[in-house]
Amino acid sequence: xxxxxxxxxxxxxxxxxxxxxxxxxxxxxxxxxxxxxxxxxxxxxxxxxxxxxxxxxxxxxxxxxxxxxxxxxxxxxxxxxxxxxxxxxxxxxxxxxxxxxxxxxxxxxxxxxxxxxxxxxxxxxxxxxxxxxxxxxxxxxxxxxxxxxxxxxxxxxxxxxxxxxxxxxxxxxxxxxxxxxxxxxxxxxxxxxxxxxxxxxxxxxxxxxxxxxxxxxxxxxxxxxxxxxxxxxxxxxxxxxxxxxxxxxxxxxxxxxxxxxxxxxx
Numbered sequence: 001x002x003x004x005x006x007x008x009x010x011x012x013x014x015x016x017x018x019x020x021x022x023x024x025x026x027x028x029x030x031x032x033x034x035x036x037x038x039x040x041x042x043x044x045x046x047x048x049x050x051x052x053x054x055x056x057x058x059x060x061x062x063x064x065x066x067x068x069x070x071x072x073x074x075x076x077x078x079x080x081x082x083x084x085x086x087x088x089x090x091x092x093x094x095x096x097x098x099x100x101x102x103x104x105x106x107x108x109x110x111x112x113x114x115x116x117x118x119x120x121x122x123x124x125x126x127x128x129x130x131x132x133x134x135x136x137x138x139x140x141x142x143x144x145x146x147x148x149x150x151x152x153x154x155x156x157x158x159x160x161x162x163x164x165x166x167x168x169x170x171x172x173x174x175x176x177x178x179x180x181x182x183x184x185x186x187x188x189x190x191x192x193x194x195x196x197x198x199x200x201x202x203x204x205x206x207x208x209x210x211x212x213x214x215x216x217x218x219x220x221x222x223x224x225x226x227x228x229x230x231x232x233x234x235x236x237x238x239x240x241x242x243x244x245x246x247x248x249x250x251x252x253x254x255x256x257x258x259x260x261x262x263x264x265x266x
Contacts, residue, residue, distance in 0.1 A: 001202045003030045003041070006191065009176055009184045010204040025052075032199040033192025039078045042071040046149065066239030073153060074146040079130040089125045098124055105131075117235070122197065145244055156259065157240050158251040166230060173204065173226045177218065181208050203228045 001011045005028040008015075013027060025048040030036055045061070049072070052059040063069035070076055093101055098121040105127050106113035116123045160168070185193065185208040194200050194209060204225045211221040240246060249259065 001199070001205075002027055003036050004028070004032050004199050004202075005030065006032060006184065006188050007199065007202065007205065009179055009181050010202065010208070012172070023052075030199075031191065032188050032196045034199075035197045036199075038065075038067050038071050041068055042076070042078075045072045049150065066236060069240075070146070073149060073155065075149055076146075080133055082129060082133055085132050086125060086129050089128050093121045093125055097121075101125065101128060104128065115235075115239070117231075120201075122201070155243055155246045157243075157246045157248045159248050160251050165233060169229050169233060170226045173222055173229060176204060176225075177222055182212065185209060185212060203232060 001007055002013045003026060004011075007013070014024065026041075026044060029044070045068075049059040049061070061069065061072055089101070098119050101121065101124045102113065102116075102118045105116070105124055108131055109127065112127050116127065118124075181204065185205060188199075188205075189209075189212075193205065200206060200209065207216070207221040207225045207228075210216050211218055216224070
């Protein structure tokens, strides 16, 4: 979600004056009314990596969404699209809700269904679209031993004690509201946040919009955002545990300089 211009507080986007002169790529490359998809993101991210390497630099990919990270790290190829099938499925989503479509997906492809949020209608529609064309969904496209896109890649996972993580996540959501989340969302509404297919569903932004529309109180918006953030964190951990060669490091004791030195970085 840091792809989106103006979505700063809710995504914890690092302010420019705190980046220590380190170039950050693919921040603020999309308007909130525009859709972002992993097939669109992959070539942009890989191009950024190649440009960094051309300058003899080291590219560090930080994430994030497991699907987006995997699309850059691995030989990840996308199933075909069918606009007619998608339009029909989106109409069904509007009429029946995500629950009915998710049940269909779970019946046809339980492996992929287990990796998708049952309330994420966009992902469910995409999975069913691919299945109707006889293809493999994203869940099936990642083999047990995925092949790296760039052979000189090191994958490091930062571990945090579960209780500490939950406390940090909940506190962060409270700080979002304390530091101006509602003001940020209010500024983005005239730019089309509510009609943005991707941005409007971002955790925190959807809840702030609901509060601004009078559909919930501030405490209800904060509590809902905290619950969704915790669930998303659990899904992230489950996704990244599938990576066979990932190195898990305790975030509280990791020595960043040592890790970089071990990786051969200057």
